[in-house]
Amino acid sequence: MVKVTYVAHDGTRTELHGDPGDSVMSLAIAQGIDGIVGECGGSMMCATCHCYVEEDWAEATGPRMDGEEDMLESAACEVTERSRLSCQIKLTEAHDGLVVHLPEEQV
Amino acid sequence: MSGGHVVIVGAGQGGLQAAMSLRQEGHEGQITLIGGEPGLPYQRPPLSKAYLKTGEADKLALRPASFFESKAITLRPGIWVDAIDRAAQQVRIGSETLDYDALILATGTRNLRPPIPGLERALDLRTLEDARTLRAALDQPRRIAVIGGGFIGLEFAAVAAGLGHNVSVAEVAPRLMARAVSPEMSERFRSLHEGLGTELHLGNGVSEVTESGLLLADGTEVTADLVLLAAGVRPNVELAQEAGLEVDNGIVVGTTLRTADPQIFALGDCAAFPEATSGRRVRLESVQAATDHARCIAKAIVKGETTPYAAVPWFWSDQHELKLQIAGLADPSDESVGLEGGAVLRFRGGCLTAVETINDARTHMQARRLLGGGAVPTRDSLLEKNYDLTAA
Ligand SMILES: Cc1cc2nc3c(=O)[nH]c(=O)nc-3n(C[C@H](O)[C@H](O)[C@H](O)COP(=O)(O)OP(=O)(O)OC[C@H]3O[C@@H](n4cnc5c(N)ncnc54)[C@H](O)[C@@H]3O)c2cc1C
Ligand code: FES
Numbered sequence: 177m178v179k180v181t182y183v184a185h186d187g188t189r190t191e192l193h194g195d196p197g198d199s200v201m202s203l204a205i206a207q208g209i210d211g212i213v214g215e216c217g218g219s220m221m222c223a224t225c226h227c228y229v230e231e232d233w234a235e236a237t238g239p240r241m242d243g244e245e246d247m248l249e250s251a252a253c254e255v256t257e258r259s260r261l262s263c264q265i266k267l268t269e270a271h272d273g274l275v276v277h278l279p280e281e282q283v
Numbered sequence: 284m285s286g287g288h289v290v291i292v293g294a295g296q297g298g299l300q301a302a303m304s305l306r307q308e309g310h311e312g313q314i315t316l317i318g319g320e321p322g323l324p325y326q327r328p329p330l331s332k333a334y335l336k337t338g339e340a341d342k343l344a345l346r347p348a349s350f351f352e353s354k355a356i357t358l359r360p361g362i363w364v365d366a367i368d369r370a371a372q373q374v375r376i377g378s379e380t381l382d383y384d385a386l387i388l389a390t391g392t393r394n395l396r397p398p399i400p401g402l403e404r405a406l407d408l409r410t411l412e413d414a415r416t417l418r419a420a421l422d423q424p425r426r427i428a429v430i431g432g433g434f435i436g437l438e439f440a441a442v443a444a445g446l447g448h449n450v451s452v453a454e455v456a457p458r459l460m461a462r463a464v465s466p467e468m469s470e471r472f473r474s475l476h477e478g479l480g481t482e483l484h485l486g487n488g489v490s491e492v493t494e495s496g497l498l499l500a501d502g503t504e505v506t507a508d509l510v511l512l513a514a515g516v517r518p519n520v521e522l523a524q525e526a527g528l529e530v531d532n533g534i535v536v537g538t539t540l541r542t543a544d545p546q547i548f549a550l551g552d553c554a555a556f557p558e559a560t561s562g563r564r565v566r567l568e569s570v571q572a573a574t575d576h577a578r579c580i581a582k583a584i585v586k587g588e589t590t591p592y593a594a595v596p597w598f599w600s601d602q603h604e605l606k607l608q609i610a611g612l613a614d615p616s617d618e619s620v621g622l623e624g625g626a627v628l629r630f631r632g633g634c635l636t637a638v639e640t641i642n643d644a645r646t647h648m649q650a651r652r653l654l655g656g657g658a659v660p661t662r663d664s665l666l667e668k669n670y671d672l673t674a675a
Pocket of ligand 2: 219
């Protein structure tokens with residue numbers, strides 16, 4: 177089990193437990209987190225799964241995937257250096273405790 | 284209207300999005316989402332991709348059961364709507380009637396079953412149920428014949444070949460995915476599939492599905508113990524048609540996706556809508572159209588918005604290592620200009636209609652921006668910039 181905390185734009189924190197192999201997007205969708213839409217189902221086509229990885233976790237989540245940068249440009253909210261497409265962060269045991277912040281809007 | 288009862292017929296990608304967007308836009312009234320298929324609304328794209336490999340059906344649900352409760356969306360799965368009574372503003376489900384203030388038709392499509400003898404032997408790939416059956420059949424080495432060289436047939440062929448099955452594809456058109464992509468792209472994918480060991484029969488229709496496989500128009504026999512039918516779809520328009528609404532390869536809607544009846548909208552795979560750039564009536568089969576239509580309709584219902592629908596179409600298809608991305612919408616006869624990096628630009632009447640790329644998210648996103656940016660880029664203006672989309 178990998179614990180992930182989602183911090184909504186209004187500050188609400190939700191702790192979820194995922195399995196290795198889940199993405200940060202798919203875990204959120206499966207548990208009904210509102211701030212992630214995930215329209216394309218993780219195919220890196222929609223940028224509606226934008227999240228900001230908390231600083232301490234930048235290393236564990238690694239660099240952006242090939243093409244992720246380009247897709248992020250169409251995200252609805254400001255893109256910062258902490259921005260990731262949550263469908264591209266695949267959980268491993270090393271992510272236990274991960275914290276991601278969600279933007280105000282995804283569309 | 285922020286109160287009132289919105290009934291959505293069809294609980295697929297677009298129907299679900301409509302329910303979600305109605306709540307997002309502030310709709311306070313009742314929302315009923317009725318779907319003929321059992322279970323939670325799910326995504327179809329993985330059915331011909333990841334699901335065939337992993338078999339993880341629970342990963343397909345678009346939203347969990349708790350979501351419908353928390354958003355007060357009444358989901359009624361496994362239920363078919365039989366008729367619409369427009370005068371009474373009711374839908375009929377068996378002997379039950381349901382009043383609506385607004386009705387959204389999101390009925391999608393069904394597999395086209397051409398009159399080919401023996402076709403009852405062929406499997407479909409449209410629903411999760413279909414995909415389950417197909418996946419179960421892949422548990423032993425097979426000789427597989429696919430009828431139709433479009434996206435779904437080819438995605439399936441790529442997975443099956445990758446799993447070590449022996450695959451043939453028969454396509455009546457002279458090239459792959461001919462309705463949707465340029466000849467250049469068809470060619471790239473022909474090499475891909477041939478490289479995977481798949482036997483392609485192009486320009487060769489199927490005259491019969493026999494006990495031992497396929498009999499093609501030119502007399503060729505293709506041996507197969509599993510046949511997949513992937514020769515296109517039919518929009519589910521009957522409900523609308525029987526209610527007296529216009530249909531023309533889809534349920535006809537105007538610029539705000541409303542039918543001639545102001546209380547009734549149609550979206551996604553079943554809707555024939557005016558393309559913003561050309562005004563031509565088109566019907567798209569894509570996640571993008573289903574979800575963007577849904578958002579536009581929710582705004583119209585809740586806020587009374589009348590801004591014409593104008594989202595840039597986009598689509599993707601994963602076949603083996605290649606991710607094909609299409610921005611825009613081209614006709615089969617649109618001209619094509621292949622760029623050095625592999626992208627193909629499509630033009631009609633000197634104007635850019637679509638951009639096709641493979642494993643090139645950068646160019647794809649530039650194309651989406653360019654096509655959504657107001658003035659339609661012309662061939663001459665792009666040529667001046669040496670077809671550099673960033674400079675355009
Ligand atoms: C195998 C496969 C792979 C695909 N891959 C891609 C892809 O890679 N990229 C992409 O963009 N798109 C892809 N698509 C297309 C995409 O899934 C569809 O465009 C999208 O699902 C359309 O959404 P929709 O809501 O219009 O229809 P659907 O999602 O098909 O939903 C329609 C629903 O309405 C129900 N219904 C119909 N009539 C009634 C009635 N009278 N009463 C109650 N319910 C009714 C049907 O049972 C169905 O569940 C794929 C489709 C398939 C089948
Ligand atoms: S879910 Fe679409 S890009 Fe992540």
